[in-house]
Amino acid sequence: MSDPISKPMTEIHIKDALSTERFNAIGDWIFDLDNTLYRADMEFFGQIDKKMTAYISAYLDVDAAQARKTQKQYLVEYGTSLSGLMAVHNMDPADFLHQVHDVDLSLLKPEPDLRAAIKALPGRKFIYTNGSRAHAENVAGHLQILDLFEGSFAIEDAGYIPKPQCEGFEIFNKRFDIDPQKAMFFEDNLRNLSVPHQMGMASLLVTPTNGQDFAHEPEAARPGALNAQTSHIDVITSDLSGWLNSRLS
Numbered sequence: 001m002s003d004p005i006s007k008p009m010t011e012i013h014i015k016d017a018l019s020t021e022r023f024n025a026i027g028d029w030i031f032d033l034d035n036t037l038y039r040a041d042m043e044f045f046g047q048i049d050k051k052m053t054a055y056i057s058a059y060l061d062v063d064a065a066q067a068r069k070t071q072k073q074y075l076v077e078y079g080t081s082l083s084g085l086m087a088v089h090n091m092d093p094a095d096f097l098h099q100v101h102d103v104d105l106s107l108l109k110p111e112p113d114l115r116a117a118i119k120a121l122p123g124r125k126f127i128y129t130n131g132s133r134a135h136a137e138n139v140a141g142h143l144q145i146l147d148l149f150e151g152s153f154a155i156e157d158a159g160y161i162p163k164p165q166c167e168g169f170e171i172f173n174k175r176f177d178i179d180p181q182k183a184m185f186f187e188d189n190l191r192n193l194s195v196p197h198q199m200g201m202a203s204l205l206v207t208p209t210n211g212q213d214f215a216h217e218p219e220a221a222r223p224g225a226l227n228a229q230t231s232h233i234d235v236i237t238s239d240l241s242g243w244l245n246s247r248l249s
């Protein structure tokens with residue numbers, strides 16, 4: 001509120017339809033990892049995206065262009081490229097996860113404001129990622145926020161069933177005894193919020209601060225598609241810590 005360098009509220013918080021009453025009832029806060037707990041303009045996820053292309057190229061013995069096409073096709077059809085590779089090619093996920101997440105963490109800059117805001121939220125906090133458990137711990141550890149979370153739920157924990165499929169969410173809810181009516185889900189991927197919303201969770205979509213589309217996201221998940229399908233989203237903002245602080249203050 002008092003931050004003089006903030007952009008006008010309307011540019012940052014594109015939509016906010018979450019009532020104070022509902023916000024105050026939230027006891028479980030569930031965060032996606034990549035491009036949600038760090039800003040997309042840190043360009044960190046692009047490393048993983050490129051490693052996936054290289055891995056698929058080698059694994060399927062195809063050129064980079066074809067590998068890229070397959071990667072994006074599986075992302076749209078199966079939720080993650082990994083899930084498609086497992087379903088269609090019976091690929092062992094362990095080596096893939098290890099290789100594609102072997103990335104330079106130095107691009108990630110810890111954000112003290114975000115840490116303080118998450119810490120101030122009353123109740124339990126979780127990470128729920130389509131990435132590996134090691135990736136979740138590496139990234140959250142580097143961001144100096146890992147200690148804030150009750151648990152990390154990674155693709156191995158979901159039996160390799162990725163968001164947006166509902167089975168993974170059901171496993172998550174059961175494992176941590178989540179009451180969806182008292183939970184809120186934070187994501188940068190629009191379609192991953194459909195199931196949480198259907199289950200009764202509040203939902204927040206983080207959009208890129210630089211206004212650029214994500215080259216790695218399927219059409220349906222791009223911010224450009226925001227106008228089409230956002231009725232299931234309670235809050236849309238490009239400033240996660242700013243929004244949290246606006247509710248906590």
Ligand SMILES: [Mg+2]
Pocket residue numbers: 032033034035036187188189
């Ligand atoms: Mg994400």
